[in-house]
Amino acid sequence: MEMEREGEAEHPLLQGLNIPQKSAVAHVEGPVLILAGAGSGKTKVITHRIAYLIQEKGVDPENILAVTFTNKAAREMRERVGGLLGHDGRGLWVTTFHSMGVRVLRKHGKHLGYDNAFSIYSESEQKSLVKRCLQDLNIDKERYPVKMCLDKISFWKGESKSPSEVEPGDYDPKYLEIYTRYQEELKSANSMDFDDLLLQTVRLFREHPDVLELYQDQFHYIMVDEYQDTNPIQYKLIRALSKKHGNVCVVGDEDQSIYSWRGADIQNILDFTKDYAQKDRKVTRYELNINYRCPKSCLEAANHLIANNTLRTQDKKRLVSHKGGEDLIPYTLCPTAQDEALDILREIRRLKGEGDELSSIVILYRTHAQSRVLEQEFIRQEIPYQIFGSARFYERKEIKDILAYLSLLHNPFDTESLYRIINFPPRKIGATTIEKVQAFAQNHNVAPLLALDGIDTVKPAAQKHLLGFYELYTKYKLMLESENVDLFALCRDLIEEIELVSYWKGKEEHDRIANIEEFLNTVVDYQNEDPNASLEGFLEKTSLMSSIDDFEEGGTSSVTMMTLHNAKGLEFDFVFIVGMEEGLFPHKNSVEDPMKLEEERRLCYVGLTRTMKELFLTGARLRTVHGEEKYQVPSRFLREIGEDFVVRM
Numbered sequence: 001m002e003m004e005r006e007g008e009a010e011h012p013l014l015q016g017l018n019i020p021q022k023s024a025v026a027h028v029e030g031p032v033l034i035l036a037g038a039g040s041g042k043t044k045v046i047t048h049r050i051a052y053l054i055q056e057k058g059v060d061p062e063n064i065l066a067v068t069f070t071n072k073a074a075r076e077m078r079e080r081v082g083g084l085l086g087h088d089g090r091g092l093w094v095t096t097f098h099s100m101g102v103r104v105l106r107k108h109g110k111h112l113g114y115d116n117a118f119s120i121y122s123e124s125e126q127k128s129l130v131k132r133c134l135q136d137l138n139i140d141k142e143r144y145p146v147k148m149c150l151d152k153i154s155f156w157k158g159e160s161k162s163p164s165e166v167e168p169g170d171y172d173p174k175y176l177e178i179y180t181r182y183q184e185e186l187k188s189a190n191s192m193d194f195d196d197l198l199l200q201t202v203r204l205f206r207e208h209p210d211v212l213e214l215y216q217d218q219f220h221y222i223m224v225d226e227y228q229d230t231n232p233i234q235y236k237l238i239r240a241l242s243k244k245h246g247n248v249c250v251v252g253d254e255d256q257s258i259y260s261w262r263g264a265d266i267q268n269i270l271d272f273t274k275d276y277a278q279k280d281r282k283v284t285r286y287e288l289n290i291n292y293r294c295p296k297s298c299l300e301a302a303n304h305l306i307a308n309n310t311l312r313t314q315d316k317k318r319l320v321s322h323k324g325g326e327d328l329i330p331y332t333l334c335p336t337a338q339d340e341a342l343d344i345l346r347e348i349r350r351l352k353g354e355g356d357e358l359s360s361i362v363i364l365y366r367t368h369a370q371s372r373v374l375e376q377e378f379i380r381q382e383i384p385y386q387i388f389g390s391a392r393f394y395e396r397k398e399i400k401d402i403l404a405y406l407s408l409l410h411n412p413f414d415t416e417s418l419y420r421i422i423n424f425p426p427r428k429i430g431a432t433t434i435e436k437v438q439a440f441a442q443n444h445n446v447a448p449l450l451a452l453d454g455i456d457t458v459k460p461a462a463q464k465h466l467l468g469f470y471e472l473y474t475k476y477k478l479m480l481e482s483e484n485v486d487l488f489a490l491c492r493d494l495i496e497e498i499e500l501v502s503y504w505k506g507k508e509e510h511d512r513i514a515n516i517e518e519f520l521n522t523v524v525d526y527q528n529e530d531p532n533a534s535l536e537g538f539l540e541k542t543s544l545m546s547s548i549d550d551f552e553e554g555g556t557s558s559v560t561m562m563t564l565h566n567a568k569g570l571e572f573d574f575v576f577i578v579g580m581e582e583g584l585f586p587h588k589n590s591v592e593d594p595m596k597l598e599e600e601r602r603l604c605y606v607g608l609t610r611t612m613k614e615l616f617l618t619g620a621r622l623r624t625v626h627g628e629e630k631y632q633v634p635s636r637f638l639r640e641i642g643e644d645f646v647v648r649m
Helices: 019-026 042-055 071-085 097-112 123-136 146-158 173-188 196-207 209-218 232-242 272-276 296-306 337-353 368-380 397-410 415-421 431-444 460-481 487-497 500-506 510-529 535-544 594-608 636-641
Strands: 032-036 064-068 093-096 119-121 191-193 221-224 248-252 284-288 329-336 361-365 385-387 559-563 572-577 611-625 628-631 646-648
Touching: 019 042, 019 284, 032 042, 042 064, 042 071, 042 221, 042 248, 064 071, 064 097, 071 093, 093 097, 097 196, 097 209, 097 535, 119 123, 119 535, 123 146, 123 173, 123 415, 146 173, 146 196, 146 232, 173 191, 191 196, 196 209, 196 232, 209 232, 221 232, 232 248, 296 329, 296 594, 296 611, 296 636, 329 337, 337 361, 337 368, 337 572, 337 611, 361 368, 368 385, 368 559, 397 415, 397 460, 397 487, 397 500, 397 510, 397 535, 431 460, 460 487, 487 500, 487 510, 487 535, 500 510, 510 535, 572 594, 594 636
Parallel strands: 032 248, 032 284, 064 093, 064 221, 119 191, 221 248, 329 611, 329 646, 361 559, 361 572, 385 559, 572 611
Antiparallel strands: 611 628
16 A cells, blocks of 8 residues: 655645545555445545645546546546646546547547447437338337337347347347347438447457547546446446556446346456456455445445345445434334325425425436326425426427538537427428438439439429528538637528428417527536637537436425435435335335345445435325225334334424
């Protein structure tokens, strides 16, 4: 371990850290596993470790790669490192997995046949493309629902399998046919979906080892946050990049692994010590077990609960509270779900009356459906609330329409954007005309957009409308390519020219008009934040944003409601976990499978460790489930926590 010699002053970056944190920061060589429990200061350790490498060890920022899962976490890390170093850490790669993939593919995607102006398809564009694939393949969308097709495709990509690499197995071969066509259409549109950003990066490194070697030579030190959430393809990326120097540090907590349903593999963190052990270098392990967030009683409850799991790095791993707080956790079993909602609202009114802000309160539930009864009472009692996970700003129709225009300007091969806006706002271009455009483009082997300028298989009136759209595109494409282009002015003029505000005004959709105005504000903010602002950068930023990036803790004067899955990484003064009932939490789909049940328990552990002041548990004896009233049994998790920490109200 590289600590100060006796008599030497402690390095400033190690001051203010506890002993395990200091050890984890100062040990920079070889493979390192940092087990960071909830609220134990893992972000502090990661950022201090980066700063220590640069300031104390003289490592060039460009030789450090730090990877996390959300833009919000990456932004916070960059800001903290900048604060520690006294500058912005220019050259440092603190990024998400997907942003890293974009950065690599923009530079080297040509090796795979992609233009560097490729588009990144959102979920809505993916759905639209799958629908088109099903139609082209004459496959019944009732038998092969779009969501199921995308889930299957995403699973294969998470396993780092292209269509040609999917082995025969226990699945309907139609799904592979859809996957194959879907990838062909993406490629012809010079586009990738979210999963492709990793799949194509892995493919690039595999097929072009010289490109991989460039990045292996660049990144002497690699750090991975939330390692328990990595999937097989993310595991492959880190394995490949760290092979040359071997200085890889992963930070995570197997007790907070809750995303297996989207491909996360808990074995990645459980097997790290075995995977990265070398003849001359053993894996060094540190445990951050001091929790600075939760009251002691909540932490002890979480420790007792998670001790029932078997998939852990060690049996007796437990968090120690830095705070006091011996009060038992109140648990209220209400007669009905309506009574549960009323009881929660009474408690919230009490907290508000004592001077606590509504923004310091969160209600956590296992499924989105549980919010309905709560919403009714919030509305009736006129208490402001927000539901996290509802329609995101950049996923709203009016915003997606503007983004489609911009995406087409950036990438003329983006067929999904073209088909979305070619007749919106309406310009008398019907479905039959669009089908003829598709056929003409296919027959002449050109992009559908470019076919608009020379198509001769439609009626003169339709030809005129198509040419009008193409001229609109050409006008703004030339504006985009001009020197010193003002992105805000381009967006403002385009919105005015297509009369988008007038269209929604005619339908009295005032909220949509307000959103369009807010969109222009986001463009201004982007230009002010980034001196190298570009359309490519703006589109990349909007496409890579996750729902958690939209959320600001304490940002509104309202109570927050969200699922337990969405709560990971957040903290609130007051936390309500509702619906503590068998079949609801743990969920009925998990109770028969020991591994799924362990994940449900980890999800409860995450919920218990979100609070900074008080935690409330609630449930109902009678609840309407799928239209039927059912008598509920209290959750087994209450028994596992034990009577020493929970008091029945």
